[in-house]
Amino acid sequence: MKVPRKLLSFLRKKDKFFIATHINPEADAIGSALALSMALETMGKETALFDKDTIPELYRFLPGHERFINSIPPLITLHSPLILLDCNSLKRAGLEGLSFRHSAVIDHHEPAPLCQPRYREHGRGGARPATEEDFGNIRWIEPKAAATGLMVFYLIKELGLKITSEIAINLYSAIAVDTGTFRYNNTTPEVLRVGAELIEAGASPACISNNLYETWSEGRFALLIMALNTLEIRDNIAITVVTKGMYKKTGTSAEDTENFVNFPRVLKDVKISAFFRETSDDYWKASLRSKELINVEQIAASFGGGGHKNAAGYTIKGTLESAKKSLIKAAKS
Secondary structure, three states: OOOOHHHHHHHHHOOEEEEEEOOOOOHHHHHHHHHHHHHHHOOOOEEEEEOOOOOOHHHOOOOOHHHEEOOOOOOHHHHOOEEEEOOOOOHHHOOOOOOOOOEEEEEOOOOOOOOOOOEEEOOOOOEEEOOOOOOOOEEEEOOOOOOHHHHHHHHHHHOOOOOOHHHHHHHHHHHHHHOOOOOOOOOOHHHHHHHHHHHHOOOOHHHHHHHHHOOOOHHHHHHHHHHHOOOEEEOOEEEEEEOHHHHHHHOOOHHHHOOHHHHHHHOOOOOEEEEEEEEEOOEEEEEEEEOOOOOHHHHHHOOOOEEOOOEEEEEEEOOHHHHHHHHHHHHHO
16 A cells, blocks of 8 residues: 655654544544554654544543543644544534644545535444545545555554554554454455554454453443344345434443444345434434445435445434335335
């Protein structure tokens, strides 16, 4: 993977950086930002890490997660160049309306056409907008990269910096989550080689896997049981649901639904798994996962959403039953 010379020069010349990522952050966004911040600070740079949302409890095992701030420091836009990670839009980072004199974008999502705003599925069962503008003085976008964490790995190596154990843990976690712990079809030989190098640098697959998948609260487990009890299969489409009432009954929140959409995919005859999460009265966020050659991004796009071939999402207004029927109709077409 070739790192742009302009980006390397930008990072070497500037002394302070404001690093931000998208709202509703997941491991790729958080781990990539932390790893880049740590690497730049070994060069004597100063960095500030920003995310408008609180880091989900699930990812608080990542080294340095407490360094994220939720408010913008005074005059930061005047004094620090911006590095936007894992998204392309200031709006998606909660920075709309601000002006940055110098900025760089590092992302692995393909920009959507400017005239067709779309949404991309991205972590925590929600959807995030794809690029709505060609933001950034420097834009390094690699749609074929398995994760932004993979791009940051090559960036750090190209800068000639050491991959410390903390950096390795953050990058391994970033890549692991976006490859389904090395199970999705974006798991290439390159990804596995990088994973091996990160393990050699100090990332523990067992420890990371335990934190990602084996530290559930009883409330979250109870919520999963409720969701699975809503399971219905129509035309090889598995549909599960979580309502606001379920959150209240189990003492959970939307962040606890991460990965729920993947459970029905274990059923042999299921081709698409759809998870509907209630956000407000008659509003639902739909997360889609598919097997084989089925392109759920096209389905999501028909509702103004988007994502990847096998992972996508959208938001829809209406009753739950109407949302289900609309999905099935779109899938058939």
